Amino acid sequence: MSLNPLRPPACRRRAARASAGIAGLSVLLAACGVGGGGSSTSADGDSPAMAGQCELSEEVANDQPLSGEPSGTITFQTTALKESFSPYFESLIAAFEEEYPDVTVEWQDDPGDATFTQRLVTDAQACDLPDVVNVNQTTAYALYREGFLLDVSTKAPGYGDEFIPSIWESLVFPGSEDHYVMPWYWGLTGLQTFNTELMTQVGLDPAAPPRSVLEQFDMATTVAQNSGGDFYAFAANPAQRVPSDWQLMDAAVINEDESEFTFADDPKILEWLEKYAEIYAAGALPKDTLSSDVDVTQLYSAGDVVWGSTNASFLRYVQETNPATYESTGVASLLDERGTAFQEGQLIGIPSTSDNPVAALAFAQFLLSPEWQTTFVEDERISNFPSTSESLDIPKFSDFSGGTPLDRANEISVELATDAVNTFIYNWSDAVNSAVVSELQLAIAGDKPAAEALQDAEDAANEILANQG
Numbered sequence: 001m002s003l004n005p006l007r008p009p010a011c012r013r014r015a016a017r018a019s020a021g022i023a024g025l026s027v028l029l030a031a032c033g034v035g036g037g038g039s040s041t042s043a044d045g046d047s048p049a050m051a052g053q054c055e056l057s058e059e060v061a062n063d064q065p066l067s068g069e070p071s072g073t074i075t076f077q078t079t080a081l082k083e084s085f086s087p088y089f090e091s092l093i094a095a096f097e098e099e100y101p102d103v104t105v106e107w108q109d110d111p112g113d114a115t116f117t118q119r120l121v122t123d124a125q126a127c128d129l130p131d132v133v134n135v136n137q138t139t140a141y142a143l144y145r146e147g148f149l150l151d152v153s154t155k156a157p158g159y160g161d162e163f164i165p166s167i168w169e170s171l172v173f174p175g176s177e178d179h180y181v182m183p184w185y186w187g188l189t190g191l192q193t194f195n196t197e198l199m200t201q202v203g204l205d206p207a208a209p210p211r212s213v214l215e216q217f218d219m220a221t222t223v224a225q226n227s228g229g230d231f232y233a234f235a236a237n238p239a240q241r242v243p244s245d246w247q248l249m250d251a252a253v254i255n256e257d258e259s260e261f262t263f264a265d266d267p268k269i270l271e272w273l274e275k276y277a278e279i280y281a282a283g284a285l286p287k288d289t290l291s292s293d294v295d296v297t298q299l300y301s302a303g304d305v306v307w308g309s310t311n312a313s314f315l316r317y318v319q320e321t322n323p324a325t326y327e328s329t330g331v332a333s334l335l336d337e338r339g340t341a342f343q344e345g346q347l348i349g350i351p352s353t354s355d356n357p358v359a360a361l362a363f364a365q366f367l368l369s370p371e372w373q374t375t376f377v378e379d380e381r382i383s384n385f386p387s388t389s390e391s392l393d394i395p396k397f398s399d400f401s402g403g404t405p406l407d408r409a410n411e412i413s414v415e416l417a418t419d420a421v422n423t424f425i426y427n428w429s430d431a432v433n434s435a436v437v438s439e440l441q442l443a444i445a446g447d448k449p450a451a452e453a454l455q456d457a458e459d460a461a462n463e464i465l466a467n468q469g
Contacts, residue, residue: 051147054127054353066155071102072356074131074363079116079346081134082109088376096366103359110134117142117430124148129351131360132367134184140347141426144173144180150350153178156361162370163387167343170422174258181347182368183387185377189244190341190416191409192216192334193308193315195300195325202226202306212336213245216307217275223306224284234307235296236285238276238444239437244310245272247423250337258427260465264451264458273443273450280444291441301325310334312409313383319406329405333412341416342423345387383409385417427465435460 049061059066078089093105108130110116117139123129124143135143143149152159160168160179167183196206202223210216220233243253243263251266263269279285286304300308301322308314308329319326335341348368350360366372370390377386378394383406386392392414400411436457443453 051352052125052127054124054148056352057355057357060150060155060352060354060357063154065157066358066361068358069102070100070356070359070362072359073104073106074354074356074359075106075108076132076363076367077130078107078109078134079112079136080109082107084381085376085379088379092367092372096363099366100359100362103356103363105363114430124351124353127353129353131350131354131356132364133349133351135181135347135349137344137347137424137426138429140181140349141173142429143349143351144176148351148353149180150352150354150357150361151178151180152182152350155357156365159365162389163368164389164392166421167345167387170343171347174426181349182364184346184348184368185373185382185384185386186343186345187311187313187384188341188343188413188416188420189248189310190333190335190338190420191310191312191412192332193300193310193312193405193409194330194332195303195306195308195328196330197328198223198227198231198303198306199330204306206330209330209332210334213249213272213334214275216334217272217279220279220284220306221282224279224282229283231303232286232305233279233284234305235294235299236280236287236290236444237292237294237437238440239293239433240296242433242436242440243425243428247342247425248334248336248338254425254427258425261427261432261458261461264454270450270454273440273454276440277444277446277450281446290445311383312406312413315406315409316381316383326405331405331408331412333416335416341420343385343417343420344422344424345384383413385413429464429468431464431468432461435464 049056076093081089089107093107097103097105110119116136120129120133120135120139121142124146129148140149159182163183167186168179171179171181171183173180192209194206194209199206203226204219204222210219216233223231223233246253246263246266246269249268249272251263251268253263254261280287280290286299289299296305296309297314297317299305300314301318303322303325308318312331315326315329318329333341348364350357350364354360368387370388373386373388374391374394376382377384377391378396385397397410397414400407439448439453439457439460442448443450448456
């Protein structure tokens with residue numbers, strides 16, 4: 001299973017960044033208490049505050065904390081969780097409705113596929129977002145920029161105190177000083193998983209896994225030379241490796257204020273792409289996966305590749321589908337030049353267009369409370385981490401005596417989590433990723449020089465930024 005982690009109120013204008021966001025929305029200035037680049041209200045305050053074409057309520061648009069008794073009907077939307085976790089959410093909702101009998105919660109679940117962000121954008125434009133919504137960081141930033149997220153810092157001052165400080169502090173969007181989302185569960189980038197048996201077969205030492213991305217590429221050459229084509233190093237498609245590989249290498253992907261991509265100028269990224277093309281040509285990677293969306297989890301579980309996902313939660317799938325591969329799995333950190341891992345999580349947002357923001361905030365706080373987060377992450381199937389400090393104090397995150405791959409993954413993750421930071425590039429949108437990856441694929445296939453492909457990729461990415469700004 002793969003799970004798809006103050007200040008007193010003040011009224012001020014918040015600068016929106018030129019960045020990836022919601023195409024086709026025309027917006028003005030931020031309204032106090034709402035935030036993002038896309039809410040507006042008239043200078044004299046007589047006209048209603050707006051997010052896109054949606055009129056916002058006074059209790060949302062003003063600069064006062066939300067107050068009053070929660071009541072009314074709210075819609076809560078998760079992402080790809082209903083099939084596996086219905087009992088948990090049904091119990092949570094029942095407990096909430098018992099504590100707040102004047103509130104009814106209607107639960108819906110989005111599949112979280114490739115069109116997720118666009119669906120949320122469409123719902124936002126139609127003034128039809130759920131009252132409480134589970135989003136990823138890309139989608140959250142797109143909604144924030146256009147004023148569709150509630151300013152939690154203003155509407156619930158001090159609320160962030162029970163979250164893990166590093167997680168909470170990392171969720172301030174570029175161009176803002178406030179919080180517009182709340183952290184839920186999260187995972188780390190900084191792990192590597194590998195098939196120790198396959199490594200041994202090609203003469204690699206499982207006790208000495210690669211310590212850097214480029215060292216992994218060097219080992220991939222050994223796989224190509226000694227595997228006889230029976231298996232490969234990893235999937236060829238770079239879509240799942242950028243920009244995380246570059247970030248692990250501490251390369252300059254984008255400038256400090258995220259207004260311009262700079263990756264074509266970094267010699268480390270050029271070396272990365274040239275080596276990627278070399279190992280592809282050498283037969284280290286399955287050629288039919290260069291432009292396909294094949295899931296590395298399936299390839300790894302089947303014993304077709306040496307290295308698996310960096311997301312430890314995929315190990316549960318491997319354990320269930322191929323116990324032999326699971327038993328042969330090694331886990332280690334892969335921090336490269338960064339020296340620290342970085343986290344990426346699932347978030348909870350309250351749309352500014354909610355008809356019942358008081359009830360929505362109450363439910364979000366209930367969902368994210370230490371009690372309910374602890375219950376959620378105690379589930380054996382979940383290899384992600386909670387966002388409240390109290391929820392880390394459970395045996396799952398302290399007792400690793402079992403010695404299984406999952407135990408080892410949890411143990412390393414807990415060690416790395418102490419210094420983990422959020423390095424998420426909010427402007428690395430789906431459109432940017434698609435444009436960059438298409439150029440990288442040309443270089444990897446040998447159809448375009450690496451330097452030219454990188455420059456074309458950077459130009460395309462910056463054009464997207466300019467058009468979306």
